[in-house]
Amino acid sequence: MDNKRIIEDLLKSHGLKKTPIRLEMLQLFFKYDFALSASDLDTLMKSGHDRVTVYRALASFEEHGILHKASEDVQGIKYAMCSSSCPDEVHTDMHAHFTCDECHHTYCLEDVKVPEVKVSNNYAIDRVNYTLKGTCKQCKS
Ligand SMILES: [Zn+2]
Numbered sequence: 859m860d861n862k863r864i865i866e867d868l869l870k871s872h873g874l875k876k877t878p879i880r881l882e883m884l885q886l887f888f889k890y891d892f893a894l895s896a897s898d899l900d901t902l903m904k905s906g907h908d909r910v911t912v913y914r915a916l917a918s919f920e921e922h923g924i925l926h927k928a929s930e931d932v933q934g935i936k937y938a939m940c941s942s943s944c945p946d947e948v949h950t951d952m953h954a955h956f957t958c959d960e961c962h963h964t965y966c967l968e969d970v971k972v973p974e975v976k977v978s979n980n981y982a983i984d985r986v987n988y989t990l991k992g993t994c995k996q997c998k999s
């Protein structure tokens with residue numbers, strides 16, 4: 859199966875209509891192994907699109923368990939593909955991320971679980987952002 863088939867199946871299984879913009883966006887997420895922001899997509903996409911459409915598509919991919927937020931910082935939110943087991947609404951693929959200080963790319967560390975942290979009842983935790991920083995393999999060589 860090529861990427862196009864996989865992506866079409868992915869959209870279908872999460873109840874999303876396939877539109878040229880959505881297909882092109884997910885192609886890019888398959889192509890790069892690091893997380894992408896709305897402005898990265900804006901630069902990489904070839905077809906005519908407006909930013910609002912890109913933002914909306916990202917939000918619905920997140921809502922439907924196709925993408926998750928890999929990092930949130932001054933450069934904006936970066937998204938990455940969810941593992942195939944991620945259902946709609948709740949993200950079950952919580953893992954650590956790595957951000958490179960040199961190239962600023964963020965990678966999913968899918969096999970590194972986020973450690974469980976106990977906090978007092980004063981705080982209701984609904985998201986954990988666990989990011990490790992350093993130099994990636996490409997920048998080190
Ligand atoms: Zn997920």
Ligand SMILES: [Zn+2]
Nearest residue numbers: 958961994997
């Ligand atoms: Zn790097």
Ligand SMILES: [Zn+2]
Nearest residue numbers: 928938966967
């Ligand atoms: Zn991730």
